[in-house]
Amino acid sequence: MxxxxxxxxxxxxxxxxxxxATLPGTPAxxxxxxxxxxxxxxxxxxxxxxxxxxxxxxxxxxxxxxxxxxxxxxxxxxxxxxxxxxxxxxxxxxxxxxxxxxxxxxxxxxxxxxxxxxxxxxxxxxxxxxxxxxxxxxxxxxxxxxxxxxxxxxxxxxxxxxxxxxxxxxxxxxxxxxxxxxHQGRVKCTGGNLGACKSGGASHTTIMAGGYRPAGFSAPEMIRAGWLNGGASLKVTKSGVYTLRSLHGKGSGVRALDIALGGDRLVIEYRHAAGNFDAKLEGVHAYRVPKGSYGASSLIDTTTADKTATNSAPPNADAITKLTDKASKLSLAVVSSGGGQAKVKVALNGDSLSAIGATPSKSASPTPSATPTPSASxxxxxxxxxxxxxxxxxxxxxxxxxxxxxxxxxxxxxxxxxxxxxxxxxxxxxxxxxxxxxx
Ligand SMILES: [Zn+2]
Structure with missing residues (x-):
């Protein structure tokens, strides 16, 4: 060979x-x-x-x-x-x-x-x-x-x-x-404008699209499988500041935000080393879910650098800092991110991001167990x-x-x-x- x-x-x-029979998002x-x-x-x-x-x-x-x-x-x-x-x-x-x-x-x-x-x-x-x-x-x-x-x-x-x-x-x-x-795709929305995105390859944030074993599955897939029930995936219907814990790993807290985006959904996750996953992935990531099909989401990439499982780009190369979508009057900004927790400000219905106070969401404080991953084989x-x-x-x-x-x-x-x-x-x-x- x-x-x-x-x-x-x-x-x-x-x-x-x-x-x-398996419509996602129902918290049963x-x-x-x-x-x-x-x-x-x-x-x-x-x-x-x-x-x-x-x-x-x-x-x-x-x-x-x-x-x-x-x-x-x-x-x-x-x-x-x-x-x-x-x-x-x-x-x-x-x-x-x-x-x-x-x-x-x-x-x-x-x-x-x-x-x-x-x-x-x-x-x-x-x-x-x-x-x-x-x-x-x-x-x-x-x-x-x-x-x-x-x-x-x-x-x-x-x-x-x-x-x-x-x-x-x-x-x-x-x-x-x-x-x-x-297979999870990637859309390039440089600068975070969701009204101007181009198709751009594979997400690399899931084993389904070049992320291999260390990435596990992404939040939309976890929702599709029904594994983020019981409040782990939070449907956001009000403007506010929301706290996320790492998608993977043990402990309580909100692990995904699920937001209406016209007829689509916007899913926000925070990736951080936890358990056997995400040793090389960090930061808040966003996905577009077409027409509620959580198994067919695409990573929203707002940066020019691309993180893959094998390149030397930093773990947060594809992390978002802000998103805007004029069509659905939505804007979103990452307030803080790191150490196992992220805070994300979400403004709906044309609300101004700057008008939203840092009222903490009701999610519990995260307790991720950031154990080192075995060498990525x-x-x-x-x-x-x-x-x-x-x-x-x-x-x-x-x-x-x-x-x-x-x-x-x-x-x-x-x-x-x-x-x-x-x-x-x-x-x-x-x-x-x-x-x-x-x-
Ligand atoms: Zn395949």
């Missing part, structure tokens, strides 16, 4: 899939979700795992291990225990199962179909015995242009495995698609990947590094199940990222 081959992450941005205190996931190792009639014993040994660890970056630990920490993955079978995974199928041509639909048929033969019922299916197969002969693939939202992930273990950068990203998150093993509903792959476009490469719309049929659905469609772009190997 080449040492510095170009890995390609195909990103479909702006895909907003909204099921009525749902019971913790224990999602039964079944990892299945499959092989082809012309391709097998090179080191099957190692793959078998790594699989339980990847999905359910005690380490902080197993899929179960990752989602549990992000959701504060509201969403955990549990093994669907006592052995924790199945396989390798030999499929009567050639690896050639990356037949992801057939892989899914034949794997599910095998599970049925073994008496395992989808939706009952297992709720999510993660199909892991050897990459060597598939020529799949991605490292992982997922239904959005939905129950299926595909892992095109090079080597002997998949990492959270791939598995966590794909499970994020299953939760209803698209950005192995960046994410190859090209795309999103599909399992039958219709999304065609990705463009080739510029970290930029939107075209405006073609893509229709994404919704995965079966889940009631009436609204499907909004956006542009696809291709994120090209240099694959780096850390010594």
């Amino acid at each position: 080449k040492l510095s081959a170009l890995g390609r992450i195909a990103l479909a941005t702006g895909i907003a899939v909204l099921t009525t 205190a749902a019971a913790p979700v224990k999602r039964k996931i079944l990892p299945v190792l499959v092989e082809f009639n012309d391709a097998s795992f090179q080191f099957p014993d190692k793959v078998k040994a790594s699989t339980p660890d990847t999905y359910f291990g005690a380490k902080s970056d197993s899929a179960a630990s990752y989602l549990s920490e992000l959701s504060r225990g509201q969403y955990t993955l549990v093994p669907a079978v006592p052995e924790q995974f199945l396989g390798p199962i030999k499929l009567d199928l050639s690896a050639a041509g990356c037949p992801q639909g057939k892989i899914n179909q034949l794997t599910r048929e095998e599970l049925t033969k073994r008496g395992l019922v989808a939706g009952k015995d297992y709720e999510s299916l993660s199909i892991v197969f050897p990459a060597q002969k598939t020529n799949c242009p991605w490292a992982g693939l997922a239904t959005l939202p939905g129950p299926t992930t595909w892992i095109n495995l090079y080597g002997t273990a998949s990492g959270i950068d791939v598995v966590g990203h794909e499970l994020g698609h299953n939760l209803g998150f698209g 950005a192995s960046a093993s994410t190859g090209t990947e795309a999103v599909t509903d399992g039958s219709e792959p999304v065609t990705e476009l463009g080739s510029e590094e970290l930029t939107a490469g075209g405006g073609r719309s893509t229709v994404l049929p919704l995965a079966a199940g889940g009631g009436a659905a609204v499907l909004a469609v956006g542009l696809g772009f291709l994120l090209v990222k240099r694959r780096r190997k850390r010594a």
Whole structure:
């Protein structure tokens, strides 16, 4: 394998899939979700795992291990225990199962179909015995242009495995698609004027868009998942000064502000090192949520510098200081930010920012636990990947590094199940990222 081959992450941005059953923002205190996931190792009639014993040994660890970056630990920490993955079978995974199928041509639909048929033969019922299916197969002969693939939202992930273990950068990203998150874009609104924004690449503040494991998920995604209930996400309907604690980490307090922006929403978060997240991310960040589709938000970038997971820009390079939106008569300014807390002044209905006193909001004082993060193992093993509903792959476009490469719309049929659905469609772009190997 080449040492510095170009890995390609195909990103479909702006895909907003909204099921009525999971409308975000409703503060219902749902019971913790224990999602039964079944990892299945499959092989082809012309391709097998090179080191099957190692793959078998790594699989339980990847999905359910005690380490902080197993899929179960990752989602549990992000959701504060509201969403955990549990093994669907006592052995924790199945396989390798030999499929009567050639690896050639990356037949992801057939892989899914034949794997599910095998599970049925073994008496395992989808939706009952297992709720999510993660199909892991050897990459060597598939020529799949991605490292992982997922239904959005939905129950299926595909892992095109090079080597002997998949990492959270791939598995966590794909499970994020299953939760209803698209690839998060970035809009450039230089100077903070929301009336003049241009599309500008990927946000890098979430594992869904180049932020990798250390970024976790962003506030709009956390709202979409229902993990900021119970007052952690505050709907702002009055002008005032509001206090935010860090989005991630333990402790009480408001973790996101959710503000009307015409027919869209504006979500404000404060990022700061906490738990296993955000060691390299700091400051108040803003997102535009189109038509209430919290899984399809874009970072609002008011600066010229861009923070990525791997560049040397300061952690607060994309932090906002002020926003104005004439159309919705909104203005906003960061009063203070740092040390685990931020204060944000919000002026609604044409109110003047200067007329708003420093009346503290009713949020509790933050108590983030800023424990140091383990070394960011950005192995960046994410190859090209795309999103599909399992039958219709999304065609990705463009080739510029970290930029939107075209405006073609893509229709994404919704995965079966889940009631009436609204499907909004956006542009696809291709994120090209240099694959780096850390010594
Ligand atoms: Zn993806």
